[in-house]
Amino acid sequence: MNKICSKTIFLFFIVALLISPKDTAAKTKTKVDEENCIIYIDLYKEFFVRSPQSINREIEYYQNKIAELGNEIGQLESERRRVQDRLERTRISNQLLILQHHIGVYNDGLTKAQETLEEDAAIRAGLSDEDITNKIEAWKREIENVWNPPGYDYDCCKVKITFHYSLRDENAEPSIDEEYDQIEIRLSDNYRSNINGFENWNNGFSPDPYNKNMGGAWRFGTNPGYTAPHEAGHEMGLDDEYKETIRNRHRTSKAKKNHGNDIMGTSAGGRQAVSVSSRGVKIDNIREILTNRNIACPKHCCKKTEQVQIGDVIFIPLPRESVPKPVAEEEHGGTCEGTKPPETSSIPETTMPETETIEEQPADTFTEEISKQQPIEQTEDSASEKQSITEEDGTTTSTENVQYKKIEEGNVTCDTGILYRETPEGMDIEVSALPTGKGINFRQWEITDIKLKIDGTTVKAKQKENFYVSKESIFKNAAVVALVAIGSQYEQCAKEAESGEVCPVTGKKISAASQEKQRGAVAKSIDKAGMVAGMGLLVSQSKGEITGAKYTFSLDKDLAGKIDGNNDTINLSAENKTAHQKEKIKTPLEPVK
């Protein structure tokens, strides 16, 4: 009996599975192409519009209804004339009045509906199927233009958003192959487009479009470049980012804070899927969609481009002019790969400004600073070891000096780290530069070239690389960023170097407690890889914001000897391609002799 029971239950489940409704395929679909590192988002909408015959039939219905009501009034009027009794006649008159009032309202509604239908009929009569298809094609172009911004990168993956559509007769059954959203095309200019079917929201995102058919209606004469891409955003789960405010008889509807250029917040020009507000805040709707759908770019996609991940910083090297020469520990004078970096000094963290003022430059910007030469300290222990640095304190002899400068020139500010390193051949000079602009141009600047000018001789770099850092890292400590781009062991100089002074790499021991308390995130992440940055592997940040550049120059002894602080300069060229601006920045060469 038990066996029979078990078998019955088992068979029941099998049958239930076989006859259960087919799982509803997602209407909005996502797919990750792991081999090519592309993420696809596909939208499906099926449109239908009323035929002229259908509209005319409804107009006829309303005309008949109005005529019927007119007949009813006529009958009441006849009855009133027939009735002799004065009170009864008054009662009928009042009833007539009420009925006329009702009919008036109904009639107006019918009339308005009829007018709308007649308007629709007129528009529809003038539209061919080709006209409707062309309109939908235009919507497709608008959607795909907005939602496929050029050069968009999602953690090393490309994203491709495609809008698929179908057009059916209003009386035909909805297509089920791809299970499209069903959208009626409304012809009246007074109709306001909408989408419906939302039931679940979680922090401003809905999974419903991925699980069910959505509905709605779009006005044929949509706002060009806005309605279709905006509704497509809803079809990918995004909420509206505008709000209504009523104050002093004013009733505004405008984008929420930081969504002024967001397609989900505004219909104004410049609306985009990935936007930057006037406050410099980035709104990345595509990232929001993918993270809410738990879609990540496969990690190997970053490695494919030889990226190096350090904490949350990922670096991609540009084509190099030469392979970086490994620097021996004794030549370098600092820590090498595999050895523990010198303990750092306490670096007070800069308080990060409020988001609203994040585009404002820190108040302590200053023009070109003249660094002071700092004598190299020597101890008895290190006197004979000119180029060695020990991990314990006491040994301070150094042939390396680093300097940090914050230079403001025109529309650009440049946080610059400079390393002077004596070599047997002469001197290596490494320059890291992080350019930032003002306001909305904060992250639009790039370094296009760095040259040295020594005693009238122009020196070109032997190696050039880019690196990328977040805006937050710059605000936390720009000096740290500029110096660790040269090498993590130079982080310790950040505090002293902020004043523009040249800092020798001293290896002075600092208490672990204060170090851990004060070190910034950038320094910590760099330290994890030790000498990676120093080896010249520079990267692009996964959430890449601001582009920096590191240039390495090698001077022979003759040229190095000509540096005397008179007219010897580092010449930087910076460009903002978006705003078509260029700046030339000069700063003195000031190695410690």
Place this chain on the structure above:
Amino acid sequence: MLNKILLFALILFLSETAFAENNNGIYLGNAPADFEITAVAGGVSPAEPLYKIELDPAGKGLYFYIPSDKRASGEFIKTNEFMLDKLVLDMIYAAIVENDFFKLNKEYIAKDTLDGSFAELTVTANNKTHTVRTQNTAQEDFDNIIMTINLVVPDDNKIIYNELLD
């Protein structure tokens, strides 16, 4: 005693003629002295225009419009003025009473719909003020009142939202 009976009969007679009543208890009465309405309707999205009608107790009507490119400023632009007869005001008031406006909820909003249109009506009568908003959903009593208003205002001064077009 006879005078009181006659007075009662007179009141009864006047009630019968002045206030018609059908089985549904519908009144065509006088709009109160403080009767005012403001009706606003249009698109929820900032990409769509808004319309507004204001009627004061004297029957003075004002029609306003916010074009789509001015939604961020929210400033209504007056486009027309008109006057309505007392009888017309009474008709509107009758529609408000008849549809139990003051007992309607403050809002009827279709939570499953984004963008689309809304309509909002504020009525002041007998020292009471009440506002009702509908958004992407039909509410028969509310829609009847708006249709009554649209019935009596000039053409091109109508309050328009999606549910009136369906």
